[in-house]
Amino acid sequence: MNKFHLQIVTLDGMFYDGDARQVSLRTIHGDVAILAGHVPYVTAIGAGECRVYENDTDQPRRAACIGGFLSVTKEKVLIAATTFEWAEQIDYERAKKAKERAESILSSGDTAEYRREVAKIKLTRAKARLKVIENSKNIAVH
Amino acid sequence: MAESSMKDISLRIRSIKSTKQITKAMELVASSKLSKAKERIEKSRLFHTIVYNAMDDIIANNEEMSSPYLFRKDIKKSCYIVIAGDRGLAGGYNSNVFRFSTEQIGNKNINILPIGKRAVEFYRRQNYEIVTDEYSIIENLNIGSCHEIGNLLTDCYLKEEIDELYVIYTKFLSTLTQQPEIIKLLPLDHSITENQDIGKNSNRENILFEPSSGVVFNSIVPSYISGMLWSAVSESLASEFGARRTAMESASKNAQEMIDDLSLKYNRARQGSITQEITEIIAGSGL
Numbered sequence: 001m002n003k004f005h006l007q008i009v010t011l012d013g014m015f016y017d018g019d020a021r022q023v024s025l026r027t028i029h030g031d032v033a034i035l036a037g038h039v040p041y042v043t044a045i046g047a048g049e050c051r052v053y054e055n056d057t058d059q060p061r062r063a064a065c066i067g068g069f070l071s072v073t074k075e076k077v078l079i080a081a082t083t084f085e086w087a088e089q090i091d092y093e094r095a096k097k098a099k100e101r102a103e104s105i106l107s108s109g110d111t112a113e114y115r116r117e118v119a120k121i122k123l124t125r126a127k128a129r130l131k132v133i134e135n136s137k138n139i140a141v142h
Numbered sequence: 143m144a145e146s147s148m149k150d151i152s153l154r155i156r157s158i159k160s161t162k163q164i165t166k167a168m169e170l171v172a173s174s175k176l177s178k179a180k181e182r183i184e185k186s187r188l189f190h191t192i193v194y195n196a197m198d199d200i201i202a203n204n205e206e207m208s209s210p211y212l213f214r215k216d217i218k219k220s221c222y223i224v225i226a227g228d229r230g231l232a233g234g235y236n237s238n239v240f241r242f243s244t245e246q247i248g249n250k251n252i253n254i255l256p257i258g259k260r261a262v263e264f265y266r267r268q269n270y271e272i273v274t275d276e277y278s279i280i281e282n283l284n285i286g287s288c289h290e291i292g293n294l295l296t297d298c299y300l301k302e303e304i305d306e307l308y309v310i311y312t313k314f315l316s317t318l319t320q321q322p323e324i325i326k327l328l329p330l331d332h333s334i335t336e337n338q339d340i341g342k343n344s345n346r347e348n349i350l351f352e353p354s355s356g357v358v359f360n361s362i363v364p365s366y367i368s369g370m371l372w373s374a375v376s377e378s379l380a381s382e383f384g385a386r387r388t389a390m391e392s393a394s395k396n397a398q399e400m401i402d403d404l405s406l407k408y409n410r411a412r413q414g415s416i417t418q419e420i421t422e423i424i425a426g427s428g429l
Contacts, residue, residue: 009192011285011372013185028361029353040349042200044361069362071196080193082289082365 001056002036005076008052010068010084016052023077025050025065026128034070034077041072045081047128049135062087062136064129083125087136090129099126148415151408155401162397168231169390172383176317179380183314186373193369201330203349210300211359214329220252220306221273221295225374226261227382228280233389235312235320235382236260242322243310253304255291257283257375273298280382283375285368292368299328307367311374312381318388320381325374327367 001021008016024033026048034041050065067082102123105115201212226239239261253271256262258280265272274294277287298304307328313321351358 007192009189011186011189011369014188027352028357032352040203041352042349042355042358043352044358068365069196069358071200073196073199078192078196080189080196080369082369 004034004036004038006052006079007076008050008079008081008084010081012084015063015084015086016079018054020052020054020077021056022053022060023050023079024053024060025070025079027070032070034072038072038077040074041070043070044068045070045079047124049128049132050079050081050084062132064090064132066125066128085129085132087132090133092130092133095126095129095133098122099130102126148408148411151404151411155404155408158397158400158404162394162401165390165393165397169387169394172387172390176380176383176387179376179383180314183373183376183380186376189369190373193366197330197366200349209355209359211328211330211363214305217305218251219304220247220250220308221255221298221304222247222252223255223257223291223295223307223309223371223374224261224265225280225309225311225378226256226258226264227378228259228278230260231389232382232386235385236264238320239310239312239322240264242324246308246310246324255295258378280375280379285372288368288372288375289365291371292364292366296328296364296367309371309374311378314377314380314384317384320385325370327370328363330363 003019003021006016006018006020006023007014022033022035024031026032026046027043028046029043031048032043045065045068047066048064050063051060052063053060063084063086065079065081065084068080071078071080102119105119106123222243224239224243226236230236253273254265255273255277256265256275257277259278262272262275262278266275277283277291295304295307299307306326308324308326310322310324313323315321
């Protein structure tokens with residue numbers, strides 16, 4: 001199967017720079033999968049799991065990928081994310097705590113618009129991280 | 143007379159020695175912070191180059207020019223983010239930034255978002271309109287605060303409170319050289335003005351935006367700005383430490399030279415007073 005050049009970069013440096021067969025991730029508009037030969041394309045990244053398929057047979061490498069943009073040009077596919085963490089880099093306990101904190105704020109009847117907004121964003125981010133771990137290790141998340 | 147001058151000299155030597163201790167300590171602190179800051183710019187510089195070029199590409203290939211992020215007809219007010227240091231004693235670091243920004247600003251109608259204590263003080267003294275002085279401590283600035291600034295200024299831009307956005311920072315070339323630079327962040331037409339011919343001649347590929355270019359730009363521009371800002375802050379911090387290290391290194395060297403010089407004088411005075419005493423004793427013994 002055809003491969004393409006994939007670059008994943010954040011402010012913390014380069015996370016991937018090499019060939020890949022397919023990359024799937026969640027945009028603000030829904031999930032997309034990019035294969036070689038895709039038309040020039042730009043979209044904004046949402047909060048969710050990113051899967052990088054390096055070879056036909058391999059399991060995908062999973063990561064939490066939040067914010068930023070995805071751009072497809074003739075030369076390469078670029079993921080410039082705000083947050084990008086490979087599954088093995090994610091702090092499970094921390095994400096779990098963040099999820100509980102955000103949920104307690106949202107259910108506490110705190111009506112300050114700003115705090116609710118922040119809690120909502122934190123909740124989506126935490127959920128995205130937990131989902132990645134769940135998918136890669138099959139740990140049940142409650 | 144000889145004794146009082148000896149006392150004076152030894153006092154001066156002592157005071158210079160303690161100054162030298164301070165400059166030496168600052169040099170060491172700056173160089174340890176510098177090595178951390180250097181690691182940081184290596185990462186952010188990568189992001190900066192790749193994302194800046196990708197943005198250029200996206201804009202050059204975008205045929206729909208209706209997005210408010212791409213064009214602004216009347217420039218009535220510009221906003222400058224000026225990044226300087228928190229403290230002095232860094233050679234010409236702070237004053238270079240201010241001189242450069244004064245040149246760049248000219249007579250435009252502007253407001254300023256200063257980053258770093260020195261910048262806040264400088265622009266307050268000059269009576270410039272300041273957007274916010276919340277970000278006065280540059281060393282405490284994290285990615286989160288860059289996102290806040292990005293969102294704040296994008297909002298201002300969309301509400302047409304500002305029509306242009308620039309960031310002025312100091313690029314870290316090496317420990318010895320740092321260069322003030324300016325980047326235009328908004329509107330995003332830098333590639334069009336700079337590469338006008340290239341845009342026309344190259345076979346432009348029309349980029350597909352999903353769901354639409356408006357929505358995509360709304361979502362990616364704030365994070366693009368905060369990313370650019372973060373790398374500018376990283377460069378500036380490294381430059382500050384580099385400048386301070388160099389300044390303190392030469393200060394320590396000067397102090398050492400002065401100590402050597404004064405020690406020589408002190409010894410000479412000591413020698414002189416001993417010789418004089420001996421002469422007096424011999425003269426007094428009435429031989």
